[in-house]
Amino acid sequence: IEFEDNTKLNADVVILATGFDGKKKLKTILPEPFCSLLEYSSGIMPLYRGTIHPLIPNMAFVGFVESVSNLHSSEIRSMWLSGLVDDKFKLPSVESMLSQTAKEIEVMKRSTRFYKRHCISTYSINHSDEICKDLGWSSWRKKNWLSEVFGPYSIEDYAKED
Secondary structure, eight states: OBOTTSOBOOOSOOOOOOOTTHHHHHHHHOOTTTGGGGOOTTSOOOOBTTTBOTTSTTOBOSSOOOSSOOHHHHHHHHHHHHHHHTTSSOOOOHHHHHHHHHHHHHHHHHHOTTOSSOOGGGSHHHHHHHHHHHHTOOSOOSSSHHHHHHSOOOGGGGOOOO
């Protein structure tokens, strides 16, 4: 990594916290052809599990979501990314990831007309269940079937399993 003052640092992992207007900032640092992959006519970037762009290698986007509160989705996506980096599971093919994200984008376009980026609210339970499956966790998060069927999910239901 080379900083503005020309100092350099060798790093295996870089965390770039762009904050507000992150896509604009990412476009200033990503080289082509990856920079152009951030633009889509729908405004929604195809992120597998809301984290990995199938066509941009070695880069993850955690928190690139629009909703009332994205803390839960960002936390569980961070756990998913950690599992991926630790080789607890493998990514499917690029074609499979693109197909899955296309389906999710269609759901978002039909159900979240106010958002211009990923909005997890329309399928958050399904999304979290898929992440649990990838990590080898049970998607049943409650202590009994009655709570599972009728109780609302909360962040506590997705505590890390050992």
